[in-house]
Structure formats: C-alpha cells, structure tokens
Amino acid sequence: MTGAFAAQETRNTWKSVLETFHEDRETPLNSDYWSEKDTWSRDRIRDVQDEKIAAVAPFLYENSAFYRARFDRLGVAPTDIHSVDSMLANWPVVTKQEMMADVTEHPPYGTYSTCGQQEWDDRGWMLFSSSGTTGVPRPFRYTHFDRKYWEQANARALYSGGLRRGDAALPMVGFGPHVFAWGVQYALAKMGLPVIPGGGMDGRARAGLIQRFEPRVLICTPSYALYLARTMQDMGMDPAATSVRWIVQGGEPFSGVKGTLERIQDLWDATAVEFYGCTEASPHCGGYSCPEYQSGEKPFIHLMEDIQVWETVDADTLAPTADGVSGISVCTNLNSESAAQLRFLVGDYTTLSYEPCACGRRHVRAIGCMTGRSDDLINIRGIKFFPVQIEEAVRAVPGTGDEFQIRLTKTDAGLDTMKVVVEHADPAIGRIVYDEIHARCEVRADVEVVAAGTLPKSEMKAKRVFDERGTA
Incomplete structure (x- = not known):
C-alpha cells in the first residue's frame, strides 16, 4: 500500500479498532461504575493496549508527516511497534520542542496531527490549542468521531468522582479554547445532568446564581473556587452553607497540594475532585478521582488505561523509572482519530502505583496526583x-x-x-x-x-x- 490508499486503509483500521471497544452509554453500568472497563483486570487492560498500539503505529506513519519522518529517522518500521513492550523498547519519548519545531516549519497546524484538511472539512468538530506559555502554541483539530470518545471518557471520570442523576452543575470557566470546560460540558449532556450556564459573569453574579438556583456541582479552576468563596464571604454569604457538594476542578495542580485541597473543601464544605488532562495527549479526562482518593497518606488519581498508556521517566535521562519511583509523566493516547500519540512527554511529576484500589478500579493510580510540571521548574x-x-x-x-x-x-x-x-x-x-x-x-x-x-x-x-x- 502506498500514498492516499495506505493512509485511508490504516485510518479505517484504526477507527474500527476504536469502535470495537467503544461504549455509547447514557446511563451508568451500576451504582458504582459508569463502565465495566473500570474494573477490567490488569491482563485485560494490557491486551487492549497492545491491540490498539498495533493498529495506531501504521496509522500514524501513513497519516502524519511528523510521525513518518520520526519513524524513518529512527530506523523503526511501524510493524516494530505492536505492543506496549515493543513501543517502550523502540520509541523515544516525543517532546513539546519537537512539536513546536514542526508547527513553526509547517504553520498553522503542523503535521503531528492526523486530522488534515479533508477530515476537518468533512467532519470537523473543534480546534483546541496549547497555551503557548512554554513556547509556540500547538493547535489540534478534532472531529465529531473524536467527540463521542471524549464524552464517554469524561462521563466515566465524573461518575467516578461522585456525580449522579439530578446533580445540577454550574460551569464557571471561560469556554474559549479550554479543553477542560468543553470536555465537562459534553460529558454532562451525555450523563443527562442539568446545567446552569455561568459564563460571562463576575463573582457576585455567580454567587447569586448559587443562592437562587442551588446547584450541587461547581466546575472551575482551584484558584476560582477560592476566589468565589471569598467573594461570597464579602457579600455576607457562607459558601459552606450553600447547596454545593461537589467541585470539579482542572487546569491547575491542587489535590496534591495539601493546604490548597483542605482550604477549598473547608470553605465550601464540599468534596473537590480532579479532572486532569493535557491538550496534546489527553484532551479528554485522563486522570480522575474515585471515592477513595483521599483515604491514603496522599491523595491520588486514577489514570484511564484502556484508552491511554501512562508511564513515568527520569526528568534528566528520560529513561523509564521503576514502579514506585517518582518521575515525569508520559502519555500514549489511544483514543482519538485526530491526536493519537506515542509516548508524548506530558512532564508532570508523579509516582505510579499498580496496587489495587479499595474502590474496585484496577487502573493505575498517580500517588500524590500531578504536583508540578517539569516546564515550571x-x-x-x-x-x-x-x-x-x-x-x-x-x-x-x-x-x-x-x-x-x-x-x-x-x-x-x-x-x-x-x-x-x-x-x-x-x-x-x-x-x-x-x-x-x-x-x-x-x-x-x-x-x-x-x-x-x-x-x-x-x-x-x-x-x-x-x-x-x-x-x-
């Protein structure tokens, strides 16, 4: 196979594999789990990861000039990467600097994405971009095919965090190119949860919404949760006395920062839960809270392994770290037509644990959550x-x-x-x-x-x- 035919054939194969493992759920599996995938065994998780990697490597080679050039430069054939172990042995981590160089040379989209102009015109959904705080912004175009995978991953995460039928939510983030906000919004719709739009308002107006309409869920950054609580206190209101029982937060480290987590929860008398991801490799939720996430010595988040492979590497050598040893995070994204990634260096410090969780979920846990990005050092x-x-x-x-x-x-x-x-x-x-x-x-x-x-x-x-x- 060569050229356009090979590109389309490998795309069809990759999408078929994704569809094999896709659930289009609008109701949870039971009172504890949104999906049976949450309790898959370690062997089952690895088998699915291997099957996806075998399909995604040729797909990336044929549909991304960035990946094709990298395969050729490394002297690695797509068939050399057919499992997690073969990927770790043959594929060095992909860095943001490589992506920045690519988008600089090939503006405005770069060639690292597998959503080209044809896919964008045919079934384009939304464009998101990295912030550019550490260099050139990296845009990613996503299709409606991607959207349905986002919805399910995010619904699993929110259900694990505690959200249930009837929990009205108040999103308080500027939507714009904010993947966190859009991801939660689509998941709430899939879960059938009511939403009270809270965009384009100042803190006093949002405090009024909480007082009048009594949402049970707030969606915001940790900084904004603190800001809004203080605003309400200045208005003579007590955040802890409101209807709010869950605060879904993303965009900043918080649950691994002991004083910040305690301060937010004390102010609101509510449970703060993580919604963790990154634009490049995990635009949907990759890390999320479960009912047990604050039960240990350190808080932790689960990482959704049936759709991603998570690992940690040494910050200096980029060599894999041993189990239980702190390192910076690397994500292989196996859940997208447009932005599949092999070993993208996310760069958040954490420690991975494969010990079973008391909640029944078998997916790897990030102990201490994600506490600092190597870029921020x-x-x-x-x-x-x-x-x-x-x-x-x-x-x-x-x-x-x-x-x-x-x-x-x-x-x-x-x-x-x-x-x-x-x-x-x-x-x-x-x-x-x-x-x-x-x-x-x-x-x-x-x-x-x-x-x-x-x-x-x-x-x-x-x-x-x-x-x-x-x-x-």
Missing part, C-alpha cells in the same frame, strides 16, 4: 523546586491569604534572587513563611507581607510566578 542558584512547593509553604502558615506571588529577579552582579509576596494581617509572619519555604525547598527567599486583599485575585487560571531574570 524554578532554578535559583542551582537549587531546583516547583511553585507548588512554595504554595505548600504558604498554605502551612495559618491566616495567609489565598493569593501569593513568586517574583524572580537578577541582581546587577548576576545573582538570581526570589521574593515571595504573601497576604497576612501580621507583618511579622514573614519569618515563619521564610522558615516554611526553606524547609521545603532549601532555598533562601525574601518574604514580603502585604495586607489582605492587596494581591490581584485569580478569577481563572492563576499566574503566580513572575520571572524577570531575562535570558542574560
């Missing part, structure tokens, strides 16, 4: 740490405000410096914050204490790191 005079470690330090001090800032500068002598700005009623609290930071990060930082309400409130995705060091 801060290096101060050779000491490396993540913004979430500073967040944990700030949350550990009673009375600190919800907002804080990390300001990185360079002295005239070329020395990197860091200042952490926190809100507190007592200016003397700075020493305690300093000690907490030093204990967690082993770095010395200036701490500036400002009055409550001084720092800008995060109404969407929080920006807390301001790096003014330049490139010199």
Whole structure:
C-alpha cells in the first residue's frame, strides 16, 4: 500500500479498532461504575493496549508527516511497534520542542496531527490549542468521531468522582479554547445532568446564581473556587452553607497540594475532585478521582488505561523509572482519530502505583496526583523546586491569604534572587513563611507581607510566578 490508499486503509483500521471497544452509554453500568472497563483486570487492560498500539503505529506513519519522518529517522518500521513492550523498547519519548519545531516549519497546524484538511472539512468538530506559555502554541483539530470518545471518557471520570442523576452543575470557566470546560460540558449532556450556564459573569453574579438556583456541582479552576468563596464571604454569604457538594476542578495542580485541597473543601464544605488532562495527549479526562482518593497518606488519581498508556521517566535521562519511583509523566493516547500519540512527554511529576484500589478500579493510580510540571521548574542558584512547593509553604502558615506571588529577579552582579509576596494581617509572619519555604525547598527567599486583599485575585487560571531574570 502506498500514498492516499495506505493512509485511508490504516485510518479505517484504526477507527474500527476504536469502535470495537467503544461504549455509547447514557446511563451508568451500576451504582458504582459508569463502565465495566473500570474494573477490567490488569491482563485485560494490557491486551487492549497492545491491540490498539498495533493498529495506531501504521496509522500514524501513513497519516502524519511528523510521525513518518520520526519513524524513518529512527530506523523503526511501524510493524516494530505492536505492543506496549515493543513501543517502550523502540520509541523515544516525543517532546513539546519537537512539536513546536514542526508547527513553526509547517504553520498553522503542523503535521503531528492526523486530522488534515479533508477530515476537518468533512467532519470537523473543534480546534483546541496549547497555551503557548512554554513556547509556540500547538493547535489540534478534532472531529465529531473524536467527540463521542471524549464524552464517554469524561462521563466515566465524573461518575467516578461522585456525580449522579439530578446533580445540577454550574460551569464557571471561560469556554474559549479550554479543553477542560468543553470536555465537562459534553460529558454532562451525555450523563443527562442539568446545567446552569455561568459564563460571562463576575463573582457576585455567580454567587447569586448559587443562592437562587442551588446547584450541587461547581466546575472551575482551584484558584476560582477560592476566589468565589471569598467573594461570597464579602457579600455576607457562607459558601459552606450553600447547596454545593461537589467541585470539579482542572487546569491547575491542587489535590496534591495539601493546604490548597483542605482550604477549598473547608470553605465550601464540599468534596473537590480532579479532572486532569493535557491538550496534546489527553484532551479528554485522563486522570480522575474515585471515592477513595483521599483515604491514603496522599491523595491520588486514577489514570484511564484502556484508552491511554501512562508511564513515568527520569526528568534528566528520560529513561523509564521503576514502579514506585517518582518521575515525569508520559502519555500514549489511544483514543482519538485526530491526536493519537506515542509516548508524548506530558512532564508532570508523579509516582505510579499498580496496587489495587479499595474502590474496585484496577487502573493505575498517580500517588500524590500531578504536583508540578517539569516546564515550571524554578532554578535559583542551582537549587531546583516547583511553585507548588512554595504554595505548600504558604498554605502551612495559618491566616495567609489565598493569593501569593513568586517574583524572580537578577541582581546587577548576576545573582538570581526570589521574593515571595504573601497576604497576612501580621507583618511579622514573614519569618515563619521564610522558615516554611526553606524547609521545603532549601532555598533562601525574601518574604514580603502585604495586607489582605492587596494581591490581584485569580478569577481563572492563576499566574503566580513572575520571572524577570531575562535570558542574560
């Protein structure tokens, strides 16, 4: 097979394999699980992963110039990748830098996607793009064929998190190119749950919606959950006394940050659940909460392995880490016509555990959730740490405000410096914050204490790191 014929034949084969394992459910399997896939055995999960990988490798070779060039450059034939083990042995991880170079050379879409102009014109659904905060934005066009797979994956995740029939939801995110928001919206429709639209409003207006219409579910970023709770308190309302019982959150680390998870749940007297993914390899939900996710020493999320392969690698060598050893996340996406990926380096730090969960789900768990993306790593005079470690330090001090800032500068002598700005009623609290930071990060930082309400409130995705060091 060559050319257009090979491309279409491998596409048909790949879509047929996806359809083999697809469920078009509108009601749950039972009171505990949306799908029987949640309780598949480890052997069953691996068999399905192997079958999908054998079909997706030739599909990528024939339908993505980016992947074809990479196969040829590595001297790897598509038939060499026919299982999880053969993929790990023959296929180095794909990085964002490779994708950025591809989209720069082939604007505006790049060639890494398998949704070309023909597919887009015929059955195009929606375009999403990475934020571009770490480089050139990477766009992805998805088809309506993809959409139905999103709906089922996201419905499984939300049902696992606790949402049930009659739980009216209030989405409070700017839709735009936000994969989290769109993914939840379509899943709610598939589950038959009522929705109260909450876009295009300020915090006071949304507080009014909660008071009048009594939703049981909020959908927002962790930063916005804090912001809205404080807004309601300023209005004389008590978030904990409202109808809200579930807060579905995405876009930022939170459940692995102990102080943040506790603060959100205490403010709302509600359970906060994870909805984790990434635009490049997991635009639908990849990681999600179950009823047991806060029962251990550290919170955890499940990773949906029948539609993805998750692994961790060493941040420096990119070699696979042993079970139970922390590393950065890699995702092979096996659930899309448009954005299948082989070993994409997502880059979130976590530790994987294959031990069975008390909830009955057999899928791998990310212990401590996803606590920091390698792209966000801060290096101060050779000491490396993540913004979430500073967040944990700030949350550990009673009375600190919800907002804080990390300001990185360079002295005239070329020395990197860091200042952490926190809100507190007592200016003397700075020493305690300093000690907490030093204990967690082993770095010395200036701490500036400002009055409550001084720092800008995060109404969407929080920006807390301001790096003014330049490139010199």
